[in-house]
Amino acid sequence: MKVLDLQCGQHHVFEGWFGSEEDFQSQLARGLVTCPMCGDASVTKKLSAPRLNLSTTRGEPETAARAASNSVDRVGSHQADTAPASTPASPTLPSLQEVANLEPAQLQAALLKMVRHVVANTENVGSSFPEEARKMHYGEAEQRNIRGHATPEETEELIDEGIAVMPLPLPDALKEPLQ
Incomplete structure (x- = not known):
């Protein structure tokens, strides 16, 4: 198994796992x-050095990767104020200054x-997002977490009606289950 550090034209860095260099080149050529x-x-x-797995029992200081995952956990696990009382307290979201100091890979x-x-x-x-959001807002449908598509005009109308919506660009790779 070959683990490669990759970068797209927009400078996003990510990891790819391939059976061999030939597998990587073949998949790359086919898009x-x-x-x-x-x-x-x-x-x-990207250029990368081989990873060496050394003993973790040496009492090593916290690595940058662990620090990054701690920051990620705080950003990704925020819960709504309506969480049941039995739910553990959510960590606070990072401040704008903390976010500004994160490395691009951490962001x-x-x-x-x-x-x-x-x-x-x-x-x-x-595409039924605007209709479903309205039904929930006006009590015609049960409240639930939804996502979907809305035009800029539909989004503006929802906001004018007092319906809270937020655009969230979803990368295609995250719209379907990964195999």
């Missing part, structure tokens, strides 16, 4: 390797984690 953030197929391999990881959380915890209602 099958795309960025999980933006779907860009202009992917290049990308946080965004991907947040988007995966949204996809896993919402129902995709597709």
Whole structure:
């Protein structure tokens, strides 16, 4: 198994796992390797050093990767104020200053984690999003977490009606289950 550090034309960095260098080159040539953030197929391999697994029992200081995952957990696990009392308290979201100081890879990881959380915890209602949002707002349908498509005009109308909506660009790779 070959683990490669890859980068798309938009400078998003991600990891790809391939059976061999030939598998990577073949998939790249067929346009099958795309960025999980933006779907860009202009992917290049970054220089990387081999990873050595050393003993973890040495009492090593916290690594940058662990620090990054701690930041990601705080961003991705925020819960609504309506959570049941039995739900553990949510960590607070990072301040704007904390977010501004994150490395690009940490920001990308946080965004991907947040988007995966949204996809896993919402129902995709597709183009009927405006109608479903209105039904819930006016008590005609049960409240639930939904996502879907709305034009800018439909979004503006929903906001004018007092319905809270938020645009969330979803990379194509996250719209379907990964295999």
